[in-house]
Amino acid sequence: xxxxxxxPRGTYDILPEDSxxxxxxxxxxxxxxxxxxxxxxxxxxxxxxxxxxxxxxDSSDIVEKEMYxxxxxxxxxxxxxPEGTASVVRSFIENNLGRQSSITRVYYxxxxxxxxxxxxxxxxxxxxxxxxxxxxxxxxxxxEVISLANMFLTKLGLKNFRLxxxxxxxxxxxxxxxxxxxxxYSSLKTDLCPDCQQRLTxxxxxxxxCKVDSCRNYAREAPSILDYLDENCxxxxxxxxxxxxxxxxxxxxxxxxxxxxxxxxxxxxxFTTDALGSQNTLCGGGRYDxxxxxxxxxxxxxxxxxxxxxxxxxxxxxxxxxxxxSSEKSIYLVLLGDQARAQAAGILHExxxxxxxxxxxxxxxxxxxxxxxxxxxxxxxxxxxxxEELARKTVILKDMSTGEQQIIQxxxxxxxxxxxxxx
Ligand code: HAM
Numbered sequence: 001x002x003x004x005x006x007x008p009r010g011t012y013d014i015l016p017e018d019s020x021x022x023x024x025x026x027x028x029x030x031x032x033x034x035x036x037x038x039x040x041x042x043x044x045x046x047x048x049x050x051x052x053x054x055x056x057x058d059s060s061d062i063v064e065k066e067m068y069x070x071x072x073x074x075x076x077x078x079x080x081x082p083e084g085t086a087s088v089v090r091s092f093i094e095n096n097l098g099r100q101s102s103i104t105r106v107y108y109x110x111x112x113x114x115x116x117x118x119x120x121x122x123x124x125x126x127x128x129x130x131x132x133x134x135x136x137x138x139x140x141x142x143x144e145v146i147s148l149a150n151m152f153l154t155k156l157g158l159k160n161f162r163l164x165x166x167x168x169x170x171x172x173x174x175x176x177x178x179x180x181x182x183x184x185y186s187s188l189k190t191d192l193c194p195d196c197q198q199r200l201t202x203x204x205x206x207x208x209x210c211k212v213d214s215c216r217n218y219a220r221e222a223p224s225i226l227d228y229l230d231e232n233c234x235x236x237x238x239x240x241x242x243x244x245x246x247x248x249x250x251x252x253x254x255x256x257x258x259x260x261x262x263x264x265x266x267x268x269x270x271f272t273t274d275a276l277g278s279q280n281t282l283c284g285g286g287r288y289d290x291x292x293x294x295x296x297x298x299x300x301x302x303x304x305x306x307x308x309x310x311x312x313x314x315x316x317x318x319x320x321x322x323x324x325x326s327s328e329k330s331i332y333l334v335l336l337g338d339q340a341r342a343q344a345a346g347i348l349h350e351x352x353x354x355x356x357x358x359x360x361x362x363x364x365x366x367x368x369x370x371x372x373x374x375x376x377x378x379x380x381x382x383x384x385x386x387x388e389e390l391a392r393k394t395v396i397l398k399d400m401s402t403g404e405q406q407i408i409q410x411x412x413x414x415x416x417x418x419x420x421x422x423x
Pocket of ligand 1: 082083084085086114116121122123124126127128130131132260261281282283284285286287303304305306307308309310311
């Protein structure tokens with residue numbers, strides 16, 4: 001066999017042996033969102049490219065370098081979504097989701113696309129889970145959103161993570177901080193990496209996020225945003241910390257958390273881990289109080305977060321965390337002879353109609369081969385049906401762990417199996 005087609009670089013298949021894992025992770029997230037009264041929203045995987053340019057920001061790496069942009073047949077410019085917030089805000093405005101209540105809470109999950117250099121924990125197509133909360137500026141909500149992320153990671157059984165918290169200031173005080181950064185970095189300009197030299201004029205806060213060693217050293221000595229917060233931002237940031245402490249959620253204040261997207265104001269946070277190497281952010285988010293208005297909606301504050309499933313799965317493997325397999329018992333149908341095969345469809349239908357999961361292997365005919373398959377499938381019970389049983393309207397039920405067999409009437413099959421599989 002020669003491989004004629006290969007998967008695109010930076011993407012991967014979720015294979016059948018892993019898909020249950022994904023499904024369960026998503027179910028856990030759904031379950032938690034229900035507790036916090038969030039409702040699911042599903043948006044298209046492509047949008048007008050301009051939506052991301054306006055929201056994520058022209059000077060962000062995502063828009064500058066990483067968007068999968070394309071033209072449709074009518075020349076309209078679209079982009080595969082690099083993140084979920086912009087699409088959710090677009091939908092919030094377009095569908096007037098805020099009309100029914102002062103608060104709107106939504107959650108989402110699905111593939112996102114960024115054309116970045118693939119590496120461990122960084123893909124070109126990756127799956128995010130996330131939430132967005134619209135309608136309140138109250139720092140209580142910040143703590144509530146952070147608590148949801150914290151609860152999710154905790155409920156999954158993760159231990160090796162921490163919450164890093166910052167305030168980026170509002171649109172009044174943030175420019176003063178940008179100016180302080182420009183002043184600090186101006187004399188260092190020639191020592192900065194080419195990207196940072198550009199950031200200095202376009203988006204000074206992003207200088208703090210550079211991964212180049214020399215730039216990182218300068219970032220350590222840079223002025224702190226916390227010294228530039230105005231009264232209102234400072235008070236709200238203190239309240240967020242108080243509400244987190246009230247819930248027993250530990251955090252560290254890290255004034256160098258700037259996030260890579262331009263829409264953030266005030267609270268910004270990341271859940272990070274030491275277990276994953278350089279791609280160490282499990283999830284991140286923050287406030288974006290001006291975004292709804294910037295995209296044409298009524299003035300509406302918002303806050304949310306998103307995380308990648310891949311990094312979660314990776315760390316769960318490292319920490320040896322699995323999901324408890326369901327206690328559902330499995331049944332294997334063993335068919336002996338043509339008569340039994342002829343009746344198999346009816347039996348399978350009856351079992352499935354009654355919610356009983358059943359497996360069989362039509363390629364095998366001998367009892368030995370079929371019992372071997374049943375063993376391999378780690379089945380709990382086998383149902384053996386041969387000509388003799390058919391003539392007597394019975395089936396043989398074999399408990400695979402004890403080897404015990406019993407003969408049951410075919411008409412009592414479902415009522416006998418239900419208590420066994422639900423045990
Ligand atoms: P973000 O920090 O760009 O924020 O991405 C959130 C998370 O998505 C990251 O912490 C990481 O777990 C995962 N992630 C990002 N890029 C990749 C990649 N290339 N491969 C694998 N995983 C990745 C946002 O996307 C914001 N929309 C979050 C938000 C929601 N802010 C407010 N609401």
